[in-house]
Amino acid sequence: MTTSTGPTTRPGADTRRMLAGRYQIGSLLGRGGMADVHLGTDTRLGRTVAIKLLKSSLANDPAFRTRFRQEAQSAARMAHPTIVRVFDAGEEIVRDAHGVETPQPFIVMEYVDGKLLKDIIAMGPLEPAEAIHIVDGILTALEYSHRAGVVHRDIKPGNIMITRTGQVKVMDFGIARAISDSSATVAQTTAILGTAQYFSPEQARGETVDARTDLYSTGVVLFEMLTGRPPFRGDTAVSVAYQHVSETPPTPSSFNPKVSPALDAVTLQALTKDRLARYQSAAEFREDVATAAAGQVPTRRHPAPDASAGLFAPEPADPIAANPALKQLAMDDDTLVRTQTRPPAVWIWAGILSVAVIVVSVVIWVFTLTPNQALPTVSREVPVLTGQAYNDAVAQLEKLQIQAVKRTEPSNLYAIDQVIRTDPGPGTIVSPDTTIDVWVSSGPTQSTVPSVVGLDQGAAVELLGKSKFVVGAITREHSPTVPEGSVLRTDPAVGTQVPEGTTVNVVVSDGSVEMPDVRNIPIAQARSLLEGPELLLRVSIEATTNCTESSDLVLTQSLAPGTVPQGSVVTLTYCNLPIEEPAEE
Numbered sequence: 001m002t003t004s005t006g007p008t009t010r011p012g013a014d015t016r017r018m019l020a021g022r023y024q025i026g027s028l029l030g031r032g033g034m035a036d037v038h039l040g041t042d043t044r045l046g047r048t049v050a051i052k053l054l055k056s057s058l059a060n061d062p063a064f065r066t067r068f069r070q071e072a073q074s075a076a077r078m079a080h081p082t083i084v085r086v087f088d089a090g091e092e093i094v095r096d097a098h099g100v101e102t103p104q105p106f107i108v109m110e111y112v113d114g115k116l117l118k119d120i121i122a123m124g125p126l127e128p129a130e131a132i133h134i135v136d137g138i139l140t141a142l143e144y145s146h147r148a149g150v151v152h153r154d155i156k157p158g159n160i161m162i163t164r165t166g167q168v169k170v171m172d173f174g175i176a177r178a179i180s181d182s183s184a185t186v187a188q189t190t191a192i193l194g195t196a197q198y199f200s201p202e203q204a205r206g207e208t209v210d211a212r213t214d215l216y217s218t219g220v221v222l223f224e225m226l227t228g229r230p231p232f233r234g235d236t237a238v239s240v241a242y243q244h245v246s247e248t249p250p251t252p253s254s255f256n257p258k259v260s261p262a263l264d265a266v267t268l269q270a271l272t273k274d275r276l277a278r279y280q281s282a283a284e285f286r287e288d289v290a291t292a293a294a295g296q297v298p299t300r301r302h303p304a305p306d307a308s309a310g311l312f313a314p315e316p317a318d319p320i321a322a323n324p325a326l327k328q329l330a331m332d333d334d335t336l337v338r339t340q341t342r343p344p345a346v347w348i349w350a351g352i353l354s355v356a357v358i359v360v361s362v363v364i365w366v367f368t369l370t371p372n373q374a375l376p377t378v379s380r381e382v383p384v385l386t387g388q389a390y391n392d393a394v395a396q397l398e399k400l401q402i403q404a405v406k407r408t409e410p411s412n413l414y415a416i417d418q419v420i421r422t423d424p425g426p427g428t429i430v431s432p433d434t435t436i437d438v439w440v441s442s443g444p445t446q447s448t449v450p451s452v453v454g455l456d457q458g459a460a461v462e463l464l465g466k467s468k469f470v471v472g473a474i475t476r477e478h479s480p481t482v483p484e485g486s487v488l489r490t491d492p493a494v495g496t497q498v499p500e501g502t503t504v505n506v507v508v509s510d511g512s513v514e515m516p517d518v519r520n521i522p523i524a525q526a527r528s529l530l531e532g533p534e535l536l537l538r539v540s541i542e543a544t545t546n547c548t549e550s551s552d553l554v555l556t557q558s559l560a561p562g563t564v565p566q567g568s569v570v571t572l573t574y575c576n577l578p579i580e581e582p583a584e585e
Helices: 056-060 062-076 117-121 128-147 175-180 186-193 211-227 237-246 261-270 282-293 324-332 345-367 390-399 457-466 523-531
Strands: 002-004 023-031 035-042 047-054 086-095 101-110 114-116 160-163 168-170 403-409 419-423 435-441 446-448 470-477 487-491 497-499 503-509 512-515 538-544 554-557 562-565 569-575
Touching: 023 047, 035 101, 062 086, 114 117, 117 160, 117 211, 128 160, 128 168, 128 211, 128 261, 128 282, 211 261, 211 282, 261 282, 390 403, 390 435, 457 470, 457 503, 523 538, 523 554, 523 569
Parallel strands: 002 086, 403 435, 470 503, 538 569
Antiparallel strands: 023 035, 035 047, 047 101, 086 101, 114 160, 160 168, 419 435, 446 497, 487 503, 512 562, 554 569
């Protein structure tokens, strides 16, 4: 975590300013209700990052700053391909136009080259296959985060990125909790949590949230991908929230006939009001999405009783009246009649007494339990290995009787042979001799310096930035042929394989050459030098009689020695006196 007390700056006054003495803020990538996002450079590690500058008004509450740091740390511990990594977070002291100093929270994140899902949806409904691919990626991220004990609370298209290769990236984990758990104002909370279009019923009622809240919001996102619009609309956030609580959502196929009945069923299951009847885990949701993708309607699940509602679920007062099928059967079958209007009073009191004894016994048993935090001897917990050397991680796993399989992938964050993540992740309970995948860094992602020679300086800088390189020093050199402002060469050279984020220095032409002093050398030699490939000047030869002695040496040159534009014309003169006839005797 970083807290900067460096030079104060007006927010937005200089997009090239340094943040926390380390991060160079670049161009604006986007604006949101809670923050502005800039392209940035981590000057210490030489990599491109995204810098989210939160509204300074959010930092006025000390409780928020404390919660923000805690949640950013939790988010930074999550390393998964479907989650935008958080590298750093803190606050910067800034001064506004009136000289008032305020803390401005910031987050340094992985830079993702792609589009926000909300911008993709704005172009119209997605093809069902594409929506299935994206929702699978969202649920993969949630499955990982929920295992780590982190509930997102703000799943919406504005928090989901799709890379150029089609990979799904979910961002802003933990930030919603930092706001909702602090004493921020209602307006600030709304700015963080986004619009009510993605609220779960329990969020709209102000109840506690859990992992199933994220699954409801994911169902709203799936609906919007399939139809191009959210399931509920209204003039105000309150009216939309009310619909989430009380109204049945329409089917996606009523807006888009391409949506199959299977996808309709999955979407409506995710949008169930009662979280007990909703999907209970991201894995369960993903399983039904895969079933729907295969063209089959998933079978309906029956949720387990809610333990928080009591130890015993109440039975219907009249099972026949509560079940329409039994009620119809009773009307059709004359033999199904009551022979007694109520049970004897003794039975009623005996039943009440029995239930009371059971309840008291259970309460006493619960309060006399001794907490036991130790794992059973037949279980092992996967430890946190991220950042450790692979050999050290293996040694730690061997002590726990867990087997490791080494997997490698490029990483710009971790050194070669350092652990990036494990699968299953930290905290997962496994049995002895279980084999887990340990992903280690094979070094920085390698990339080829693109061909920018001959391009205009601006186009070359843009192409290098898109290729995930940092543009370093730009110097100018003479060139007889390359136009002014065009690239002569790069360092490292074009075509070289180097790590992403490497600084590339650029040399451009100044459109000039260096005119030498050719006086007092033979005219033919001077001409050869000036018209040669290193200068390519145009030479004009003139003879003069304004001299004392004939010679083939250059007498004067029309352009003085020094810098001259490429392709310039230079006139050389030499002494050529007429030959005098001898006098007659």
